[in-house]
Amino acid sequence: MAMNLTRRNFLKTASIAAASVPLSRVAARAESGVVKTPQVAPGSFKNTKTVVGGVCEMCFWRCQLVGKVRDGRLLKLEGNPKSIDNGVSLCARGNGGVAMLYDPDRLKYPLKNVGKRGEPKWERISWDEALDICGKKLKEIVDKHGAKSLAIFPHGSTARYPMDFFERTVGTPNVSEPSFFQCRGVRDMAYITTLEIAPDEEVDMANTKVIFLVGSHLGENIHVSHMKKYLKGLERGAKLVVLDPRFSAAASKAHVWVPIRPGTDTAMLLAIMNYLIENEKYAVDFVEEHGEGFEEFAEGIKEWTLERAAAECDVPVAQIKQVADLLAENMPNVAIHPGRHVTWYGNDFQRERALACLTGLLGAVGVQGGLVKPKGPKGIKRINWPKAETAGEGDLRRMQDVHHFHPPGCPTELIREAAISGDPYPIKGCVIWGQNMIQTIPGQDRTIKMLEQMDFVLCTDIMPTDITMYADILLPDCSYLEKYDFIKTGTQWDFSDEHQQYIAPRMALVEPGFERKDSVWIVNEIAKRMGYGDKIPVASQEEMMAQSLDGLGLTLDKIREEGGIHIQPGEDPYGNNDDLLVHFFSEEMDDYDYPAIPTYIPVESPPAGFMRLLYGRTPLHTFNRSINNPWLIHEAPINPVWVNDKVAVRLGLKHGDTVRLVNQDGVESRTTTTVKVTPGIREDAVYLYHGYGTRNKEMTFSVDKGVDDTSLITKITIDPESGAHGMRNNFVKLVKVG
Amino acid sequence: MLQANSAIHTSPGTDTQQETAKLADVYTLLAQLMRYPEDTANVALLVQAQLELVLALDWHEEAEMLQYWHAQCQDLPSDLRIEYTRLFITAATCRSTVPPYASVHADSEALLQGRTTERIHDFYRSCGYELASVAEPADHIWLQLDFLAALVREGRHAEEEQFLASLFRPWFVTFKEKCFQATAHPVYRVTLILIDFFTKEEQ
Numbered sequence: 001m002a003m004n005l006t007r008r009n010f011l012k013t014a015s016i017a018a019a020s021v022p023l024s025r026v027a028a029r030a031e032s033g034v035v036k037t038p039q040v041a042p043g044s045f046k047n048t049k050t051v052v053g054g055v056c057e058m059c060f061w062r063c064q065l066v067g068k069v070r071d072g073r074l075l076k077l078e079g080n081p082k083s084i085d086n087g088v089s090l091c092a093r094g095n096g097g098v099a100m101l102y103d104p105d106r107l108k109y110p111l112k113n114v115g116k117r118g119e120p121k122w123e124r125i126s127w128d129e130a131l132d133i134c135g136k137k138l139k140e141i142v143d144k145h146g147a148k149s150l151a152i153f154p155h156g157s158t159a160r161y162p163m164d165f166f167e168r169t170v171g172t173p174n175v176s177e178p179s180f181f182q183c184r185g186v187r188d189m190a191y192i193t194t195l196e197i198a199p200d201e202e203v204d205m206a207n208t209k210v211i212f213l214v215g216s217h218l219g220e221n222i223h224v225s226h227m228k229k230y231l232k233g234l235e236r237g238a239k240l241v242v243l244d245p246r247f248s249a250a251a252s253k254a255h256v257w258v259p260i261r262p263g264t265d266t267a268m269l270l271a272i273m274n275y276l277i278e279n280e281k282y283a284v285d286f287v288e289e290h291g292e293g294f295e296e297f298a299e300g301i302k303e304w305t306l307e308r309a310a311a312e313c314d315v316p317v318a319q320i321k322q323v324a325d326l327l328a329e330n331m332p333n334v335a336i337h338p339g340r341h342v343t344w345y346g347n348d349f350q351r352e353r354a355l356a357c358l359t360g361l362l363g364a365v366g367v368q369g370g371l372v373k374p375k376g377p378k379g380i381k382r383i384n385w386p387k388a389e390t391a392g393e394g395d396l397r398r399m400q401d402v403h404h405f406h407p408p409g410c411p412t413e414l415i416r417e418a419a420i421s422g423d424p425y426p427i428k429g430c431v432i433w434g435q436n437m438i439q440t441i442p443g444q445d446r447t448i449k450m451l452e453q454m455d456f457v458l459c460t461d462i463m464p465t466d467i468t469m470y471a472d473i474l475l476p477d478c479s480y481l482e483k484y485d486f487i488k489t490g491t492q493w494d495f496s497d498e499h500q501q502y503i504a505p506r507m508a509l510v511e512p513g514f515e516r517k518d519s520v521w522i523v524n525e526i527a528k529r530m531g532y533g534d535k536i537p538v539a540s541q542e543e544m545m546a547q548s549l550d551g552l553g554l555t556l557d558k559i560r561e562e563g564g565i566h567i568q569p570g571e572d573p574y575g576n577n578d579d580l581l582v583h584f585f586s587e588e589m590d591d592y593d594y595p596a597i598p599t600y601i602p603v604e605s606p607p608a609g610f611m612r613l614l615y616g617r618t619p620l621h622t623f624n625r626s627i628n629n630p631w632l633i634h635e636a637p638i639n640p641v642w643v644n645d646k647v648a649v650r651l652g653l654k655h656g657d658t659v660r661l662v663n664q665d666g667v668e669s670r671t672t673t674t675v676k677v678t679p680g681i682r683e684d685a686v687y688l689y690h691g692y693g694t695r696n697k698e699m700t701f702s703v704d705k706g707v708d709d710t711s712l713i714t715k716i717t718i719d720p721e722s723g724a725h726g727m728r729n730n731f732v733k734l735v736k737v738g
Numbered sequence: 739m740l741q742a743n744s745a746i747h748t749s750p751g752t753d754t755q756q757e758t759a760k761l762a763d764v765y766t767l768l769a770q771l772m773r774y775p776e777d778t779a780n781v782a783l784l785v786q787a788q789l790e791l792v793l794a795l796d797w798h799e800e801a802e803m804l805q806y807w808h809a810q811c812q813d814l815p816s817d818l819r820i821e822y823t824r825l826f827i828t829a830a831t832c833r834s835t836v837p838p839y840a841s842v843h844a845d846s847e848a849l850l851q852g853r854t855t856e857r858i859h860d861f862y863r864s865c866g867y868e869l870a871s872v873a874e875p876a877d878h879i880w881l882q883l884d885f886l887a888a889l890v891r892e893g894r895h896a897e898e899e900q901f902l903a904s905l906f907r908p909w910f911v912t913f914k915e916k917c918f919q920a921t922a923h924p925v926y927r928v929t930l931i932l933i934d935f936f937t938k939e940e941q
Contacts, residue, residue, distance in 0.1 A: 007936050010795060011757040019794040022787035023763035029780060030766050032870060033773075033884040039866035071859070073851045102849040104837040108827060114820060123816070124774055124823045464828055513850070514873050630849060698828050698835060 046070065052080065052564030053507025053556075055488050057156060057480035058093035058100070059622040060179070061223035062488045064502075064565055065090070065097075067481070067509035074098055074481065074510050079224075082563040084492040084500050086224035092620050092632065094224070097481060099631040101510070105700050106462055107476035108514035117451060117470045127515065127525075130473050135529020137456035137472070141429035142530070147171035148394030149428050151415050151450075155179060155435030157486035157506075158477055161544075162433050162460070162523045164385045169527070169535050171391035174427060176412040178440040185407025186722045187342045190352030193405055194583050195360060199338040199371055206232040206494045208369030209330035210239045212323075213337050214265050214355065215344070219249030221617040225493040232494060233335070238369075241323050243268065245614065246642065246687050247680025256323055261314040262612050262685050262728060263345050263603035269354035270301045270600055271309030272324040273361055277301075281328035283363025290577065291360065293585020293596070300585075300597040312602075314682075331362035333369030346717030346726025347601040349405060353586075354598035360582030366575055374491040375571040377501040379551045383544045386535050399424060403723030404592045411723025412441055413716065419450040428455040433519070434477065436465035436624045439691060442713035442727050460522065463628055464698040475522060482512040484541045484556070485519065487548055491570050499570030503552065505545050505559060520544055594721050603729060610664055610731035611647070611686045615709040618689040627691050628699040638706035639689035640676040641734065648677040651734060659734040661686075663712040670695065672737050673707045686732060758893055764936055765887035767791065771929045772838065772880040774822055781815040785925060792928060800931060803924035821923045836916045840877035843916075844909040851875055858882065858905050865889065865897055879913070882906055883933070902937050910937065 010016060047070070054065030054077065063086035068076040077097050079088040100106075110130035115121030141149050150172040154163040156179075167175045179185075188198045205211050206229040218230050234240060234253065242254040243265055251257040260268060276282040277298045287294055310317040327334050336359045342348050364370030396414040397403055403411050419427035430451060437447050451457055451470040459471035462479045480486075488504040512518070520541040527536055538544040545556055552566075559566050590596035606612050620636040621627055641661065643653060653659070655677040661669040671693050681687055693708025710727075717726035767787050775781050785808065792801045811817045826838045841852030859876035862868065862885055869876055886906075889898045914930045921927060 005795065007761075007938075008757075011760055013794075015794045015796065016760055016791075017794075019787065019790040020760065020763075022783070022790045023760065023767055026770055026783055026787045027763045027766045027887075029783065030770050030884075032766075032888060033769070033872050033874075033878075033881040034862060034867040034888055035870045036866060036888075037863070037868040040863040071856065073856065099847070099849060102851045104839065104842045104848065104850050105828075105835075106850075111823065111828065121820060122823045122828055123820050124827055126776070513875070630847065700834055 048075065051509045052082075053505065053560055054080070054481060054509045054564070055486055055504055055506035056090070056094050056097060057486075058091075058097055058626055059223060060156070061226065062486065063090060063094055063224050064488065064504045065094070065509070066564065069510060072510060074101055080504075080564055082565045082567070083504070084502055084567065085488075085490055089224050089228075091222045091224055092635070093622060093626050093629075096626065096629045096631045099629050100462075100626070101479055101481050101513075103463070103628060103630060103701070105464060105628055105698055106479075107464060107468075107474065108516065109476060110515065111474040113472050113474070117457065117472070118448065120469050120471070122474070127517070130475060131522075131525045131529055133473055134458055134526050138429050138431075138458070138526070139530045141455055142170060145426050145428055146394065147388075147390065148173060149426055150174065150431065151176070151419060151427050151429070152431045152433070153178070153412075153435060153437055154433040157480075158460075158483075158519045159433040159435075161485070161519050162431065165523050165527060165532070166431060168387040168391055169385040169532055170530070171388040171393065173392045173395040173410055174415045174418075175409045176415055177409055178412070178435055178437070180407035180409060181412045181722075181724045182343055182440050182727070183341045186348045186719055186724045187338050187340070187352045189405045189407055189722055190349045191338060191356045193586055193589065194353050194356035195365065195371075196581055196583075197365075197371070197373060199356075201226055201338065201340060202371060202373050203335035203337050204369050204372040204495055205229040205238070205335045205337075206236070207496050208233050208238050208333055208335040210241060210326055210334040211337065212241045212327065212334060213250055214243045214269075214339060214351075216337050216339050217244065217246075217248035217250050217616050219253070220619050221340070222619045228493050238335075239326055239330070241326065245682040245685050247678070248616075251680075256319065256326070258315055258319055258323065259682055261312070261682070262614060264313040264600075266347065266351040266354050266598065266600040267304065267309045267312040268315065268320060269351070269358055270304035270598060271306050271320055272327070273354070273358055274301045274304045275306055275321065275324045276328055276361060281324070282361045283332055286332065286363030287361060287582070290580045290582050292581055292583045293587070297357065297584035297597045304600070312600075327358075327362055332364045332367045334362055334364045335369055336362070336364060336371065338371075343719065343724045344726055344728040345603045346719050346729060347603065348719050348724065348726060349721035350595065350599050350601060357582070357584055357598055360584065365580060365582075366577045368495075368574060372495065372573050374495070374573050375501075376489045376491055377503050377552070377568065380487055380489065380503070381548050381551050383537050383547055385537055394425060396424070397723065403721065405589070405594070405721040406723045411718070413718055413725065414723065416441075416443075416446055416450045419453060420446065428453075430454045430457045432457070432459045432467055432471070434461055436467045438466035438695075439624045439708060439710045442710060442725050443716050444711055445714070446716075460519070462516075464696050465624055466694060466696045469696055476514065476516045477522075478508075478512045478516045478518045480506060481509045482516065483508050483518040484545045487545070491573070495573055499572055501568050501570040503549075503554065503559070503566040503568075504564065505549065505556060507556060507560065507564065589721070606684055606731045607664055610733050611684055612728065613661075613663070613709060613712055613730050613732045614685050614687045614728055615690040616687065621689070621691050624691045624694070627694055628702040630701050633701045633705065636689070638673050639692040640674045641707070642676045642678055642681045642687035643734065644681050644683045645677050645679045647683050648675065653677065653734065653736060658737045660737055661707055661712055661732045662735055663714060664731045665714045667712060667714050669693070669707045669712060671704050671707055675734070686734070758890055761936070762887045762891040764791065764932075765883050765890060768929060768933050768936065769880045769883035769887060771925070772883060772933075775815055775818040778815045781818060785814060788925065788928065788932070791932065795935075800924075800928045804928055807924045818925060821921065821926065825917065825921050825923070825926060834920060836913065836920050838879040838913070839875055840879075840882070840905070840909040841875070843912045854905070854909065861901055861905060865894070879910075879933075886937075903939070906937060907939075910934070
């Protein structure tokens, strides 16, 4: 380059003449990105508007939002003042939605992988090209191997429409949602089996006398109206009992903290119930009226004395008795929390059954402070794809006659195993919609192996999460702030307040950026290309919302005028236990040869020199979904590993030391983290916040920060009743670095 | 590094109108080079114009880089698309993306649609320009270069200079350095050198 040449000199030179013709040609063909308009005085675009209708999805709780929008740009999110759920409050993640929307790492255009899976080389392509490839490849696989040769891994509200299409209309049975098989499905099925109720997290904590948490770490695990219930209950004088090997945020507020040995919760629950029965400290009348198989149950858990449980759980007899008496003294107004992410040890169905039985034993169903299902609005129509006659053929679970109490869909492990082995049939196409399977499903190597043998992998997401590195085609989804895809309904959170119901359809707060598209549009276009154009139920996401609301006499415009939320009179949720049955002994389980009364199944103890790897939530992240959020990662950049202070001394570790984790199979964490030395964890366990250690370098704010706990979960445990993964049966040691 | 070019001949007198038209065309070329190379037919035209411009500047080293790439590359559009995607949209596993948006480099939060985006958009409007129907934020580099082309075509050099000094150069310098660390591709390296040359303050 000529050093002393300036632009002005160059433009005066004769030399430029040679370039003039090609430059003119380019200019003649170019379509400018800017156009002449009437001049606008500065300040004309400064009117910030409040846009209503937002429904958060930084986590699954879905608080209602308003957006402060200026010139099409979202400046701030706030809780919708009309909300009777979260009200004007938002958590840190909810506020962080702005940074998610404008994260430069977000997916912007359809991409084709011209490299190889796991080591992608991307080429931006048009939507037409992307959809043509998806339609052609998926159709080829279905034509060659049948619908069952497609596996679908959907997550979140964005994925319901695609899931329905592939499951109902294309007809594959191989659909597995992590929100069931790696999270709450076990809980729901165990409660349905016991109380015939899917509990969600519907315990009336605001009006209870005792809150009983098993591993739930509310305060670190934050959902706004759930926290309101919890804190209101404590404010009103409820006693808090927390079973947790770690001194969690909840434990720090507890009246009784039970630092229980990991994996032994069921033993303690059985001992509590046995003690209550032996001492007639249970809801005798309620059990007589609603109980089924109570005698067999009482007889079956007799062996669980306080002393036996104390030894098993490493908890003093007096403390177990204290907890049992506290529950008895306050029954039936006790909130036995069912938990949320409950897939811990591969024996979790039994633990959740025990929690449901304890709830029944205390008569804590449908009463103030107990398990109370709110009476929300009815009449919202679910828009569905038509069901093909052949839908569901080739159901792996049925073929193997296992996991008879499985949540909806197919256990993830069955799909993965069949895909890897090709037995009983090939699974060659994979659609992953809105979830990062690398960090939701244990056994990362097996997930990768499954994907490597596919003929085609489609991922749709808002972020380039780790799993997207394995896609052939990667499609950019709209985020929850840019679309209409969900109707949140419910009631006021405090049942002692005036009974009200709300209907809050998600409405876009801003236009989608770049070339992002919503899932209704994407799936319809794929469906047309696969030959299902005549089966499309709605033309657009707005039409889907309109049809869903139609039966209620509501429209999006009307609700927008009402401030984004429709409020109507509600109903008293208490009482109405007429049809309630508590299956203390489950004949259905007995028929399938599972333990018919809640049964403690011991888990393996840590090998010498190892500690059990526990994980959980930080209030700043919803696992991997929010890990790259620039605001949130700034506040919680890594996940320090909690180590007991006595153990730290023995290992020569100091607070702040950098360590790598190595598990029982010799698998090392790819990255490092720091040590948090604390007396607030048992000696036999360590703890990490989940969702860190991103490996995809395109997640530039989070890559290589902290340790990916899922990478260390290589020992796979399966809950026999449900087929869900157990994820706390792996052990680690810490290796100091540097 | 090449020596200062003694072969460049300065024309006698000043033809401002011609210079203005040439500069506008240069800005347009640079804008087009910083757009995603979607139009296959246009790619050959762009890279040829880029090479001619570099040759006119007598930048031997850069010209050789481009000529070598032209000769070696079997599919220019595809090669450019993959590199553009990797460098500006989403990278493969070995290097990171350099988003071509001013706000990511100029604002402390490093987000899209930041305060800088708003200021740039406001500047367009204050000059009587608005975005055509594009899905990109106003501060994408190609939109800024297109805006500069439009200003220059109207002979609005004072506003061009103001825009360059207050809104373009402050982030572009950082952006260019990051790109240089992230790519060895001659087309984009040379484009950035050209942008730098045509937008930096005259010494």
